[in-house]
Each structure stands twice: as structure tokens, then as C-alpha cells.
Amino acid sequence: MVKERLAALVVVVPIVVIAAVVVRFGPVTAPSDNGPGKKVFYLTGVAADGVWTLSDVNGLNYWWKHFEPATLHVTEGDWVEINLRSADLVHCFYLPDFSVGPVDIEPGHSRTVSFRASSSGVFQYYCTSMCGHCHFYMRGWVVVTPEGEEPVEPPAIGCPLCVPDYGPPPETDRLAELGAYLYLQKGCITCHGPEGRGGIDNPNSTKAMVPDHCTTAQKIFLASHEDADAFIELVQREPDLTAIDEPPDIERFPIVVARFANAEEIIRTGRYSAKLEPEGPEPPLQMPAWKYLVEEREIDALLVYFVSLYQWEEG
């Protein structure tokens, strides 16, 4: 029986040791190594939900849990350390206001970034490498509060694309309706604002904000409401505007066509947002090249939608 007991110990003791080691050195999911003036965070990128999350993402919960984007609360003057890892594929972490990143986070390789929270305010961090359906919603807040003040709670960021009843594409041949759908579905709305109204900050870019789209009609030199309607009908009818022999009754038609083609080209190949301060951080929001991600006719649809958004003044 001594032998049996010994053998049982040989089995049970290592099992307990393995469990203890895993628990002791397990992933730290809540800020832990916080000292005076130091905050440590552990963020995991999850593509399926389009979030950087503070939750522990493991083999088990990855498949069913909905992860929330992290809001990082720190006190002004804190030394902030963020440990980053990915739960699925390559993400890229970027916190432009503190010149953190952009740093690629490959699965299986954790990276640590750190910065001094030198100014108070609410700052956005991003994923700047396209990581799937919810990529454009993969953002969150760093809230830096002065010592002794109540922290503000920034607006929640949620990805509407993850809602199951978001719906299939509209069954219509109207380009403007298709464009309205694509504008949401492809994530354009995250940077260019609801209904193309713009107003989204792009720190340190020459334009300060991401261009709006509700003024596209004006930008392509359409003169009037009637011209805009005629132009929309024309694009609806004629996929290739350069092939038109007889110019329709639209003012400055050749210029409109050229500007339209120019806008299409920006969607196709993307555009670099130049830096305002040459020494400053790279602007986080860059127009991607959509050439392979949307079809030619879908580009037409988006532009037609933009044209239709313009608020024409009566008279």
C-alpha cells in the first residue's frame, strides 16, 4: 500500500502544481502592477467584436462572449503601461495624442507600450490595420483626469455591424439607396460621420478633421438641385460617363465628369492624410484603398449617395 500511496502522490502532486502555476502566472486582466503614479493595463484585440478589451480572452470564452471596448482611466501625470496582445489576427494599436504606436500586434507576440499622461482630457485610441468586418469600430478612450477630479465617462463605442438584424443589402437598383447601405456596411460612417456630415477628429492631419461627404455635389461643381438630379439619373443609366457622346443638359458637364472621376480614384486608391506638424504623430485616420474591397459600380453608388446628401438652398 505504501507503493500505491506513493504512486498516487506522483499523480496528484504534479496536477496540483500545474494548476497552481497556471493560476499564479495566469493572464493579468485587471490593472495590477499599479504603483504610485503608475497604471498598467492589459489589452487584447478581438477582431470578431472589433474591440481592444480589458477582459481575459481565452480558448473558452472567445467563441461566445461579447467583448466590450476598454476605456482606460488614468490620473494626469501617471506613467501608463499598456500590454497588448491579439486573440486572433494582426491588429495595430495607435494612440496618436501621446505618440504611442502605431504598433503591429501579431497573434502570439505581446508588445508593451508606455507613455506619460501629461495632459488631461479624453483621447481616442485606434486599431489602424484593417482586421475584418468591425475594424472601423475598433476604437476606445483613454480618459486622463487631473488629480482629485471626477473622471468623465466618454460616449460608448459600439459596432452596429455586429447587430444580427443589420440586414442584407437593399433589393433595389437605385444607386443612392445602395450607396446609403454601403456607407454603413463598409464602415465609411465611422470616419466620415453620419450622413456624411464629417466632424470626426484626425489628430495632427493638415485638415484636422476627416472630410465630410454631404458637400460632394458642390465639390464636383454641380450647379443646382436639378443638375444634381439629372446627374444622378445619368450615372444610374450610364456606368461609363466618358463614353457619352452627347453631353446632357448639365452645367460645366466636362468638369463635373472629371471631378467625379477624381473622387472615384480617391476611393479606389485611398489618400494619405498629411501631417500638420512634421515632428508630430502620424494622423491615425488614413483613407484606405478600396479598389479590391468594393466593386466599380459600388463606388458609383457611394458617390451618387453623397451627391444626393447635399442640402440645396432654395433659389
Next chain:
Amino acid sequence: MHATGNMNQAASYWPVAVVAVVCTAVMLVLAVHDDVPVTEREISIVARQWGYEPHRFSVNTGDAVELSLVSLDVVHGFYLEGHDIEAEIRPGKIGFRVRRPSTDEDFGEVETIRFVAGLPGKYRYRCAVTCGTLHPFMQGEMIVRPNVAYRAGVVGTCGVTLSAFVVMLVHPWRRRRRNETGGKGSWRADLLTVSDRLKWMVTRRWFQFVVVVPNVLILFFFIVAGFVGSPIGNRNIIITVVWILWWFLLITVLVPLGGRVWCMMCPLPFFGEWFARRRLVGVRPGAEKSKSLKTGSLNRTWPRKLSGMWVQNILFLTMCSVSTILVTRPSLTAAVLAGMLVVAVAVHAVFRRRSFCRYLCPLNAWMGLYSMTAVTEIRSKDPSLCEDCHDRSCVVGSDGAWGCPWLVNPSKLDRNNHCGLCMECIKACPNENLTVRARPLCSDTLISRYDEAWMAFIMITLVIAYSITLLGPWATVKDWANVSEVGNWGGFAIHSAVVWFASLVAMPAIWYAAAMLGRPLAGSETEVKTSDLFVRYAYVLIPLGLAAWAAFSLPLIMVNFSHVTSSLSDPLGWGWDLFGTADSRWSPLWPEWIPYLQIPLLLLGLGAALMRGGAIARDLYPSRRAAIGSLVPHGVLCSVITIVLLRLYVG
């Protein structure tokens, strides 16, 4: 321990090998003179989760290829075998980043890469950046024409088939006794008399405990890792070690060398057996008479109706239908292994001995079948001694050993199929009449049951199915198999239905048709039933299947080996670095040479299959002409299967 018997057995393989080599050489020479015009080509490849479009393209050797790469969804990689090109493709970007893996330099931004198509053959391009669940299987194929290797393989297949039949025709005719063991015909070497140390070891009571316990602890750690570790398969040790390393070693080393030696060290029934025996090392006489859980186990007999291999065949097929998901999700693998552990405890509590292993374990069926090829066996030294033995310790147990846990009579073993190599019978036998012997490959040749034949059909069909789903370039098929993420249940239904139909109906039907053709070809001197031909010749699928599985596993281990080393350093994907290999780059081991290992493996398997078929034919028919005639349809079918596999691997 060298061959003592007849050398004809060994000698008869030589002509096969010679013809194969000659055919290959001739083909290589012919191919060199094959003139292909050299041109310039522009190829644009689009990557998505998890495949490339085009999934396959052909160029001529020496062509200057200009390649541009685009990604549609997430960051992908592009590693072109044999051309020293590795790229990283980001969606939403014109242009991509590229580097030469042979140098250490970092990626450089480019719009296109130019390279000259190298030696003729098949080169795969694979994803090099972890891009989601099916990342390790994301690949496409570049054919550099003329595809000499494939032609050589096909000619080699025909050569091996022809020469095998020629050998059967001219080889001295010797009718074998039914499933002969030892003595004349083929050599056996008693390993326990050769090595005293081995004999001392296997007769120790602690022997099995010592080999199992490390695996129990490893399994426990793996299950923990699967649940709490990283959800990424290639960063979680349960996936990398179980499905990359263990699977490869099982197919290429453990089964051919040791038969069911894995069953000796398998941790899954450990707790069940412990609780039922109430002993880890020692023996508790009378334990198996217990009819109560309080004293171990109810010790019921497994229901007769469920005692064939059909239950396991179906369980195995079910597992294989979801295997694409299983082998890429750490938590699912952990759940399946933990589930088997729990079921084993329950089955041990109710039923006798290793009923779980014998009748439920999904791996048992094929492990048993393929162990027939193994070069080791446990047999009685002198069967006549066993006939006079009234002690029957090997069956019922003794003071120093348990009765055979595998519910067989060790003294009457004539096949490896149900022997789990636990070494209890060797300890039990009062006459020391049971021993471990070495023998030639594929010595057991007797399949006489339909369930076993069907397992052979299932396994050969599955290796083809996996080669298409996992190793093929078709992203759509991968989407179908990866249903839990993609959600295409219709596609999944098609995929599963094809796999089930092919293995349970189509393959057996073709096999039966061959048997119907074989019977008249044998002439009318001796009547062998079609069903006998059908079942007995099913054996030839076993050497062929083993070779095919080995060929299938080669790219898995050679391409993904660096995942194993990196996850040894960081088993849970938590950023540990135990041995300094956690951050190492993914780098496949000589992937461009994989086809040149697969071709000889398949040809060897085919040769062994046909020669063993010849032995079975000799057993069935008295005359040479009838025997050979009856084998022709199945022989041709084996070469067709080989060519199908060659087509998938090198064509």
C-alpha cells in the same frame, strides 16, 4: 536478430523498387528535353480568409513572373516555397511588403515582386501571418511546367504496379498457411531474449504506470491550456503538440514501429482504470469479481450488439466531419479530450476492463487496423504449450498481473488488432511463453470482418478528403468545413454528406465491383465468394493508407514545426518565453522538398499493398494464375488511388 528464415520475402520487393527507380529516371531524362517556351507573366493574387484567388496558376520553368498581391479582409502573408519570397499583404493598401526569408533583412515596401520560376514542379504559396482559425491551411499552388515530379510519380505508380504483378508471376510459388505466424516464411525475433534489460523493464509492475503518468500530466496541462490559454490554434500547445507533433509521430513512428504502443501509454483511460482497479501499480486479486462501485466497478459485460467496430466507425467519422474545427480550436480539442477522460471513467465504473478502449474510443478502430502493419507483436512463443495450459493467467489474471485488460486471449493472438501492449500477459504467464517479437512490416494480413473492412475504406477515403479540404487550395471547401465560424450550414451538409457517402458507400461499392470483376478473372477452378475477395483484399488499403497518411502528415509537420517550438516556450499563448523560442518567426522546414518525400512514400505504400495482396491471393487460390487474376482489379484500384493522391500532392 537477423533474418533466419527464407529471404525470398525480402528479395521480392527489389524488382518493384528497381522498376520504380528506372521509370522515375527515364521520366526525369525525358522531361529535361521537354521544351517549354520562356515568357514574361503578370500574375495578380487576391488573398482572403482563407485562400487565394487564383488558387492555382501555371508558369513555365524560367519564366519571368511579375506578381502583385492584394488582401480583401485582414492582414495575410504570402510565402512562396522554393523561391525565397515572403510577403505581408495589408487590406486597403496598394502594394505590399516583401522580404527574403533566407536573409535576416526586414520587409521592404513594393508594388510588385519579380522572380524567375525555378525548377519544374509544384510549389505552394501559404499564408505567413496568423490570419484567423484556418490560417495554417490557407494555401495556393504554383505549377512550374513541365511538372516532372508528377509525371515521374504517375509513371512510377504504373511501374510499381506492373512490376509487382511481374514479380508475382515469376516468383517461386509458395502457398502460405492461413495467417501464418513465425517459423517458415517470415522471420521473427524475440526482443525479450535479445535484451534482458527490456525484459526486466516490461515485467516490472510499475512499467505501465511510469510510461502513462507523464502523459497524464501532459494531458492535464494541455486541457487547462486549451480552456484558459490563447484561442489561437497555432499559439496554443494543445493544438501544436497534439495535432501537429503527436499525430505525425503516431502515423510515421508509433504505429509502424510499435503498433498500438500508444495504447500502452495513453492517458485517457488512466483515471477510469485507476478507480476500477483501486490500484495504480499493484494487483488486487478478486477486484474483477466486484459487482459494486464500492469495490471498483460493476464489471458488466459490454452489450454484444455494440461490440463490433461499427460504433467506433461511426464515432470516428462523426469526429472527422468536424475535424477542421476540432484541429483549429484549442477549447474544442480540450473539451473532446476531457470528455473522453470522463466517459472513460464512467465506462470503467460500469463495464469490465478496457471496454471503453475496445468498444468506444474512436481512435481504437483505425489504430487496431493499422497496427497490423507494425514491426512488433506480442505472441506466444510456443502455441502448443498454451494449448496444454490450464492456468490461463493471461486471461483471468494472477497474483502478479491483471488478466488481459483488452478482453482478448493473449495466448491465441494471431493479429495485432486488439492488443494494447500493456505487458500484463507477459507478467502473468507462468511459463514465460508470451513475448514481444520483432517481425517484417505488414505481417498480419487477415481481415475477415465487414466492420474492419469498412474502417479501411473510411481511412483511405478520409486521407483523400483531408488532402482536399485541409491541404488543398480551395477556399470554398475550407469554408464549408469551417461551419462554426462561416455559418454556411448548407455547405457543411454537402461536405459531410460527401465524406460520409464516399467512405461508407462509394468506396466500398467500387471495391465490391472490383471483387465482382476479380472473381471471373481468377477463372473457375476454385470458387471464392465475391464477398470474401471484397473483405480479404480490403487489407491492401492498410499499407497504402498508412503511407498515404504519412504523406499527408509530412507537410503538416514540416510547414508548422516552428509553431511547435514557439508554443513549447509559450504553451498558453500568454507571452511566456521558457526556452527563448517564443518570438521566433514562422519558418517552414524545406517545404519545397515535401513532394519528393511524398512520392516515394506513396510508391512504397503501393508496392507493399500489392505484395501483401499477392500473399492474400496465394492464401485464397491454389493456382498462381487464378490468384494473380483475382488481384488485378484491386491492384489497379490501388494504383488509381495512388495517382489521385499524387495528383493532389504533386500534380
